[in-house]
Amino acid sequence: MTRYIIKRFLIMIATVLIIATLTFFLMHAIPGSPLNQERGTNAAVQANLESHYHLDEPLFIQYLIYLKSIATLDFGPSIKHPTETVNDLLGRGFPISFELGIVTVMVALISGIILGVLAALKHNGIIDYLAMTVAVLGISIPNFVLATLLIQKLAVDWGIFPAATWSSPTHMVLPTLALATGPMAIIARLTRSSMLEVLTQDYIKTAKAKGLKPYKIIFKHALKNALMPVVTILGTLLAGILTGTFVIEKIFAIPGMGRYFIEGINQRDYPLIMGTTVFYSFFLVFMLFLVDIAYGLLDPRIKMHKKEGE
Amino acid sequence: MEKLLEVKDLEVSFLTYGGEVQAVRGVSFDLYKGETLAIVGESGCGKSVTANSIMRLIPQPPGRITNGTIQFKEKELRHLPEKQMRKIRGVDISMIFQDPMTALNPTLTVGNQLTEGLKQHTSVSNQEAKQKAIEMLELVGIPNPEERLGLYPHQFSGGMRQRIVIAMALICEPELLIADEPTTALDVTIQAQILELFERIQEQTGVAIILITHDLGVVAKIADRIAVMYAGKIIEVGTKKEIFYHPQHPYTNGLLTSVPRLDRREGKLIPIDGTPPDLFSPPIGCPFTARCPKAMEVCERVYPMQTELSETHQVECWLQDERAIKLLASK
Amino acid sequence: MSMNHLAEEQKTKHSPAVHDIPDEWFKPKENSQKDSEKVVRPSLSYWQDAWRRLVKNKLAMGGLLFLIFLALMAIFGPILSPYTVQEGIPANQNQPPSGTHWFGTDNLGRDVFTRTWYGARISLFVGLMAAMIDFFIGVIYGGIAGYKGGRIDSSMMRIIEILYGLPYLLVVILLLVVMGPSLLTIIIALTVTGWVGMARIVRGQVLQIKNYEFVLASQSFGTKTWRIIRKNLLPNTMGPIIVQMTLTVPTAIFAEAFLSFLGLGIQSPYASWGVMANDALGTILSGHWWRLFFPAFFISATMFAFNVLGDGLQDALDPKLRR
Numbered sequence: 021m022t023r024y025i026i027k028r029f030l031i032m033i034a035t036v037l038i039i040a041t042l043t044f045f046l047m048h049a050i051p052g053s054p055l056n057q058e059r060g061t062n063a064a065v066q067a068n069l070e071s072h073y074h075l076d077e078p079l080f081i082q083y084l085i086y087l088k089s090i091a092t093l094d095f096g097p098s099i100k101h102p103t104e105t106v107n108d109l110l111g112r113g114f115p116i117s118f119e120l121g122i123v124t125v126m127v128a129l130i131s132g133i134i135l136g137v138l139a140a141l142k143h144n145g146i147i148d149y150l151a152m153t154v155a156v157l158g159i160s161i162p163n164f165v166l167a168t169l170l171i172q173k174l175a176v177d178w179g180i181f182p183a184a185t186w187s188s189p190t191h192m193v194l195p196t197l198a199l200a201t202g203p204m205a206i207i208a209r210l211t212r213s214s215m216l217e218v219l220t221q222d223y224i225k226t227a228k229a230k231g232l233k234p235y236k237i238i239f240k241h242a243l244k245n246a247l248m249p250v251v252t253i254l255g256t257l258l259a260g261i262l263t264g265t266f267v268i269e270k271i272f273a274i275p276g277m278g279r280y281f282i283e284g285i286n287q288r289d290y291p292l293i294m295g296t297t298v299f300y301s302f303f304l305v306f307m308l309f310l311v312d313i314a315y316g317l318l319d320p321r322i323k324m325h326k327k328e329g330e
Numbered sequence: 331m332e333k334l335l336e337v338k339d340l341e342v343s344f345l346t347y348g349g350e351v352q353a354v355r356g357v358s359f360d361l362y363k364g365e366t367l368a369i370v371g372e373s374g375c376g377k378s379v380t381a382n383s384i385m386r387l388i389p390q391p392p393g394r395i396t397n398g399t400i401q402f403k404e405k406e407l408r409h410l411p412e413k414q415m416r417k418i419r420g421v422d423i424s425m426i427f428q429d430p431m432t433a434l435n436p437t438l439t440v441g442n443q444l445t446e447g448l449k450q451h452t453s454v455s456n457q458e459a460k461q462k463a464i465e466m467l468e469l470v471g472i473p474n475p476e477e478r479l480g481l482y483p484h485q486f487s488g489g490m491r492q493r494i495v496i497a498m499a500l501i502c503e504p505e506l507l508i509a510d511e512p513t514t515a516l517d518v519t520i521q522a523q524i525l526e527l528f529e530r531i532q533e534q535t536g537v538a539i540i541l542i543t544h545d546l547g548v549v550a551k552i553a554d555r556i557a558v559m560y561a562g563k564i565i566e567v568g569t570k571k572e573i574f575y576h577p578q579h580p581y582t583n584g585l586l587t588s589v590p591r592l593d594r595r596e597g598k599l600i601p602i603d604g605t606p607p608d609l610f611s612p613p614i615g616c617p618f619t620a621r622c623p624k625a626m627e628v629c630e631r632v633y634p635m636q637t638e639l640s641e642t643h644q645v646e647c648w649l650q651d652e653r654a655i656k657l658l659a660s661k
Numbered sequence: 662m663s664m665n666h667l668a669e670e671q672k673t674k675h676s677p678a679v680h681d682i683p684d685e686w687f688k689p690k691e692n693s694q695k696d697s698e699k700v701v702r703p704s705l706s707y708w709q710d711a712w713r714r715l716v717k718n719k720l721a722m723g724g725l726l727f728l729i730f731l732a733l734m735a736i737f738g739p740i741l742s743p744y745t746v747q748e749g750i751p752a753n754q755n756q757p758p759s760g761t762h763w764f765g766t767d768n769l770g771r772d773v774f775t776r777t778w779y780g781a782r783i784s785l786f787v788g789l790m791a792a793m794i795d796f797f798i799g800v801i802y803g804g805i806a807g808y809k810g811g812r813i814d815s816s817m818m819r820i821i822e823i824l825y826g827l828p829y830l831l832v833v834i835l836l837l838v839v840m841g842p843s844l845l846t847i848i849i850a851l852t853v854t855g856w857v858g859m860a861r862i863v864r865g866q867v868l869q870i871k872n873y874e875f876v877l878a879s880q881s882f883g884t885k886t887w888r889i890i891r892k893n894l895l896p897n898t899m900g901p902i903i904v905q906m907t908l909t910v911p912t913a914i915f916a917e918a919f920l921s922f923l924g925l926g927i928q929s930p931y932a933s934w935g936v937m938a939n940d941a942l943g944t945i946l947s948g949h950w951w952r953l954f955f956p957a958f959f960i961s962a963t964m965f966a967f968n969v970l971g972d973g974l975q976d977a978l979d980p981k982l983r984r
Contacts, residue, residue: 035826042832046839156972160965162915164922165957168942172950222432226495228387229427230447231419240446244437255826263830267922271942285838286924297835304828320437320482619690628686653687 021316028312032305039301044086047294048079068097069291095295100287106295113277114299116186117265120276123196124261128203133250135204136211137243143216151208158205163264167198167271184273195272199264203257207250215246244318251315255308262304334506334538335361335384340398342379345391351609353379355562356398363505366532366539368549370585371559372606377542380559381508384540385425386415402506420447424499428511430491434483440494441479448501466497469534470527489520493527500531510542525551546589550574555642558582561606561617568643578637578645581618616648624649626657711900714977721973724966731963735785738778745775747931758951765951767940776932777955783933784914784963787848791913792906794852799859800902806860807867818864824857833916837925844927847920851913862905866898900978907971911964918960934960 069075074085089096095106139151161169174194175183181193218224219242227241266278277296284292342354354376361367369377382388383395386407400407402423407415419425427433435443444466445459454462460479467475470493483491492512499507509528513521529552532539543549549556550570557567558581566579577583584602604621607613616622619629628648637650648654715721750770758765764773806817836850914934920926921935928936934956941952 031822031826035823038823039827039832043835046835050839156965156968157961160911160968161961162918162957162964164919164942165938165953165961168938168953168957222427222429223435225387225427226433226498227435229385229419229425230450230498231416231421232446232450233416236446236450240438241435245435259828259830262828263834263919267919270923282923285834288838290838293835293838297831300831301828304831305826308826318437321484625690626687627690628682630690631686632682648687651687653684657687 024316025313028309032309035305036302039305040087040090040298041083043294043297044083047290050290068102069099072096072291090298093299095299096291098284098292098295099289100283100292106292106299109280109292110277110296110299113275113280116274117269117276117278120186120192120195120199120265120268120274121258121261123192124200124203124264125258127196127200128207128257128261129250131200132204132207133211133247135208137215137238137246139208139212140215140219140246141238148212152212155205155208155212158201159209161201163198163202164267164271166201167195167268170194170198171271186272186274186276195268195274198271199261199268202264203261206253206257210250210253211246214249215242218242218246221245248315248319251311251318254314255311258307258311259304262300331362331365333360334363334403335540336399336401337380337384338399338401340380340383340400341396342376342383342388342393343396344393349610352612353393353562353609354383355609355612357559357562357564358398359557359564359567361506361538361540364532364536364538365554366528366541366552368541368543368553368556369559369564370543370546370549370556372544374606374609375559376562376609377559378510381425381510381540381542384508385419385423386410386412387425417451420499420504421451421502422504423506423508424502424504425508425510426492426495426499426512429515430488430495431515433495434491436483439480439482440486444479444494444498444501447498451502462501463497466501467494469500469531470494470497472497488516489523492516492520492524496524496527496531500535500537503535504537506538506540508540508542511544512541513548514543514545521548522551528552546585558585561612562609563617563646565616565618565647566645568639568645572640572643576639576643578639578643578650579618579647580622580624580649582645584621616646626654711977715973718973718976720969721977724968724970724973727962727966728970731781731959731966732785734778735781738781739775742772742775742778744772747771757949764955765949767937767952768949773937773951773955776937777934777959780932780934780937780956781959781963783844783927783931784917784960787844787851787917787933788910788914788967790848791851791855792909794848795856795859795909796902796906798852798856799905800863802856803860803863803865804867807864808871810868810871814864821857821860824854825861827854829854830916830919833920834923834925837920842920842925842928847917847926851916855909855913859902859905859909862901863898866901870898900974904971904975904978907967907974911967911971914960914963914967 072089074082077085093107095110097105098109101109135151135155139148142148171183171194174180182188182191183194185191186195224237224241227237232241265276266282268274269276269278270282277300280292281296281300283289284296337360338358340354340357341352344351344353357376357380359367369380371377379388379393384400384402384407388395395408398408402418405414405418407418410418434440441460441463444463445456448454448459448462449456463479464475467478472478472490472493478486483494486494496512512528513524516524525548528539528541531537539552541548541553553570555567555569556573557564558573558579559565560581566573566577566582568576573582574586577586581602584600587600588602590599602621607617607620613619613630615628615630615632616625616634619625622629626648628651632648634646634648634650636644636646638644639650649658748771750766752770754766754768754770756766756770758773764777766772767776802817802821806814806821832854833850836853837846840846840850917926917933918935918938921933922939924939926935927933937956938953938960941949941956
């Protein structure tokens with residue numbers, strides 16, 4: 021297990037390094053970017069950039085200084101918010117985005133797994149067809165379309181839930197619903213197919229031959245094995261949810277991190293784009309790392325490497 | 331001897347894409363307490379389906395028991411409610427499957443899987459269940475059982491796993507053990523060890539065994555009686571001696587001459603030509619007709635009656651008819 | 662042979678009394694070996710069988726028909742319409758659907774019907790191009806990694822592992838910020854990391870298949886590597902590859918719409934479904950539902966069609982399900 025964790029950790033570091041490097045050089049390659057020689061922003065901003073990025077040094081030295089600063093999680097100044105740093109903006113936006121993301125993941129996981137298991141157990145029954153139709157629809161409708169649909173119907177027409185901002189639990193319902201439906205559908209489909217696969221395995225037959233009760237066979241023997249593939253795609257899903265927060269925050273006017281990111285893109289605030297991208301990537305890659313470890317804990321066969329390695 | 335199980339006219343069909351496959355077509359046999367009955371036949375002859383039907387583990391759909399009775403002691407299993415059937419599985423009748431590599435759940439410890447059946451069916455404490463599991467592992471010859479309980483299946487070899495599977499099947503002290511090709515997936519040397527284990531267990535616990543196999547070597551070692559299956563029917567049944575030394579059905583004979591034997595000098599192996607019939611549309615007459623070296627016109631048209639050669643030895647073949655005997659004698 | 666007995670056999674079928682059976686049936690049967698080899702069911706080729714199963718899947722066929730319709734409309738729709746994509750008639754702002762403007766008009770008086778089919782061109786083009794490029798890179802990369810094996814494979818897989826860890830849409834956004842949004846840059850950005858999934862699938866398939874005996878057999882005859890790949894490996898890996906391609910298209914279509922929505926996609930006045938939805942978003946509260954409805958409906962319907970078609974292909978092409 022230790023060896024496995026170390027390997028995953030090294031991959032994480034490599035990924036982070038690639039993203040940071042890519043971001044840095046791409047930002048310097050843009051013509052008209054305040055980070056390259058042609059400068060065109062106001063004096064105060066320029067002074068901020070100079071002091072943070074050491075723009076008078078050679079590019080390679082700048083790169084090293086940059087690496088050092090992001091290693092200490094200092095993402096530098098912003099252009100459009102001259103009085104604030106990217107860290108200030110992240111500090112304000114991240115907790116809200118994180119909340120949205122976590123609630124979404126929980127909703128998607130729980131409902132997706134329940135739907136998938138039900139569909140598998142009633143294979144080729146009405147519940148199966150219903151659940152899978154809902155799931156394909158969920159995958160097919162982009163979250164921004166669903167979001168506007170939800171606002172139109174549930175907020176504007178029927179007035180059940182508030183349409184915007186992030187100030188109370190009822191405000192969280194629509195954004196979460198819009199963001200969770202896609203991942204939920206993916207999880208439901210995956211759970212169903214892997215559950216069906218597991219149910220044909222010999223050890224399920226053995227469990228039946230032992231006279232175990234059906235719920236025991238499903239929950240103890242089948243589900244744990246069936247959820248392995250779900251754990252493996254959790255990383256990709258997290259990435260999808262993370263990028264999904266951009267549009268959802270925009271549509272629902274939620275003051276999260278995604279709003280600053282889009283603002284950065286629209287206003288070509290390169291230091292802000294750079295800072296948020298790198299921060300997002302750090303966060304995501306760290307989550308992937310946690311997912312990998314969770315997978316290692318779930319599947320005892322991975323622990324084998326410990327015995328071989330030590 | 332006391333009868334433990336009586337299967338009568340069992341018929342099982344599977345509904346597939348191409349139509350209905352009649353996998354088992356009227357199988358009848360008895361099993362007595364403490365004996366080992368081997369059901370022998372080529373793959374696809376319906377022997378595993380028969381075994382799974384007794385346990386009521388036929389996947390339903392597409393499978394269906396369409397006819398017959400399965401009498402186990404005083405209970406009729408075919409129509410027993412699922413809830414009561416669960417109280418029989420693992421307690422009165424246990425089953426082990428072909429591949430020990432896949433028969434154990436990879437994500438649960440061996441100890442957990444050993445004791446869960448016991449915990450479900452009896453009201454033992456965790457400590458007692460663990461003690462029983464250790465006893466069982468000792469019985470099947472696994473050293474240091476106490477430490478092994480916490481290990482996962484992948485940490486054992488194939489032979490060890492099959493021992494664990496056997497221990498698991500025996501933990502509730504069943505009266506009948508159905509073993510579906512228990513040695514097929516194992517190395518030859520391990521096979522011998524597992525067969526010895528079966529013999530020893532039967533001596534110690536008096537469990538009756540139904541052994542499903544295509545391997546006559548396995549049969550020769552541990553069976554008391556042998557039922558030969560072909561195309562969903564039992565075509566010959568008898569004691570080990572009767573089947574090995576006085577086989578009456580040309581198919582049984584073909585099976586015996588197609589495997590090497592140490593007890594006969596004339597060691598020529600004769601394979602059986604052809605393949606078994608397609609059970610989508612089983613033949614009306616004897617299904618072996620097309621491959622039978624002694625086939626007669628009648629074989630193709632009418633399925634033969636059962637002939638009782640002795641109290642233990644029955645065969646379903648037209649060669650037993652006096653007219654056929656006359657014909658053969660005249661040649 | 663007496664007809665009498667035959668008739669009786671028909672009647673009772675199973676076991677007529679033994680004495681009823683005529684003696685002359687007890688004679689050796691001729692040519693008994695022949696019919697034992699006869700094949701009862703006709704055998705179908707892999708592709709015939711797969712096609713037969715796909716046709717049976719109504720949902721998948723519905724998806725396929727919709728996509729054909731969409732492709733035809735994308736080609737001919739804008740031609741059939743008297744309006745153009747970019748030029749609006751200022752007097753006709755925000756008209757609801759009517760006989761003259763079937764899907765209504767937008768805030769600049771542009772015909773939504775025309776723009777929708779124009780958007781279909783962009784979306785389908787982006788989706789198909791992304792799938793094609795992924796296919797080429799993925800098959801070559803994955804094929805080499807799987808076929809060569811050993812150290813080459815493990816170092817190639819290490820690269821994939823790292824690329825796979827990169828957040829897809831973040832990388833795409835970053836590239837588009839740098840390159841500037843256009844049709845070409847969107848396709849480039851989508852494929853820079855998009856091929857990784859395809860490469861993984863191809864490699865897995867190749868690894869599995871190359872150990873099959875028929876490949877070993879042709880190797881032992883000294884057949885050239887490229888010929889083995891072309892003749893043996895590719896036909897056998899086509900199933901999962903086709904499925905993956907079918908599922909790449911909706912991903913790319915979604916990504917394009919998503920990027921347009923962030924302001925990084927095709928730029929107005931050109932139309933893509935994402936651009937149209939984004940433009941319409943501000944006006945949703947003013948009740949111009951048709952401006953959002955049509956692009957949103959077609960994005961969803963197209964993704965739905967591709968997804969059900971992909972599912973259907975997956976079921977149809979899976980040899981395990983063949984019975």
